[in-house]
Amino acid sequence: MTLQQMISASKSIVFFGGAGVSTESGIPDFRSADGLYHQKYDVPPETLLSHGYFLKHTKEFYRFYREKMLCLGAKPNDAHFKLAQLEQAGRLKAVVTQNIDGLHQLAGSKKVYELHGSVYRNHCISCGKQYGVEKILQGEEIPLCSCGGVIKPDVVLYGEALDDRTVAGAVHAISNSDMLIIAGTSLAVYPAAGLVQYFNGNHLVLINRDPTPMDCCCELVIRDKVGEVLGQITAE
Numbered sequence: 223m224t225l226q227q228m229i230s231a232s233k234s235i236v237f238f239g240g241a242g243v244s245t246e247s248g249i250p251d252f253r254s255a256d257g258l259y260h261q262k263y264d265v266p267p268e269t270l271l272s273h274g275y276f277l278k279h280t281k282e283f284y285r286f287y288r289e290k291m292l293c294l295g296a297k298p299n300d301a302h303f304k305l306a307q308l309e310q311a312g313r314l315k316a317v318v319t320q321n322i323d324g325l326h327q328l329a330g331s332k333k334v335y336e337l338h339g340s341v342y343r344n345h346c347i348s349c350g351k352q353y354g355v356e357k358i359l360q361g362e363e364i365p366l367c368s369c370g371g372v373i374k375p376d377v378v379l380y381g382e383a384l385d386d387r388t389v390a391g392a393v394h395a396i397s398n399s400d401m402l403i404i405a406g407t408s409l410a411v412y413p414a415a416g417l418v419q420y421f422n423g424n425h426l427v428l429i430n431r432d433p434t435p436m437d438c439c440c441e442l443v444i445r446d447k448v449g450e451v452l453g454q455i456t457a458e
């Protein structure tokens with residue numbers, strides 16, 4: 223069966239995506255060869271984006287975060303738009319994403335489980351008050367709440383746990399789906415990658431430029447760019 227045939231035969235598709243879904247929108251992939259990990263910083267990005275570093279070096283964290291993590295000019299690509307169409311057509315039930323860029327919602331997707339949070343949501347670590355991304359963009363080196371507390375992005379940093387409700391929602395969607403499309407992820411990041419183990423449906427498809435540990439278990443493996451592949455799909 224082709225990808226189109228599988229999609230046309232399915233009624234409750236779930237899409238599980240990683241960084242490779244957003245690279246065609248110009249957002250760098252953390253773990254790829256030309257990604258952030260291979261650029262030069264005094265401190266490795268894995269440390270810069272850790273919970274401990276945020277608490278101890280908040281100013282430096284925000285310098286890096288504003289420069290490298292906030293890609294607010296990025297636009298959704300064909301992958302994002304096609305998934306939104308598939309949802310509207312009643313075929314796709316949910317998008318589960320490891321990305322924090324909000325591009326699925328920008329493209330029109332409604333049901334999105336953001337495993338690693340979103341740059342668009344932020345909160346005060348003292349009183350919990352919520353803030354939009356404008357607050358982070360404002361001039362202050364360290365964005366502060368009206369109560370004086372430090373504001374933190376609702377982004378899951380290294381050393382932090384995933385949000386329980388988001389994980390539960392993703393597990394529920396995946397375990398009730400009849401088709402799972404895994405795309406743009408090396409499946410190297412746990413516990414997020416472990417979620418695909420809950421799939422029990424008919425068609426398991428993987429779209430990724432490089433080989434992954436899941437290739438052997440999939441009905442169909444497509445080694446190509448996610449946007450180019452999904453762009454050719456008819457949504458009805």
Ligand SMILES: [Zn+2]
Pocket residue numbers: 346347348349350351367368369370371
């Ligand atoms: Zn506060």
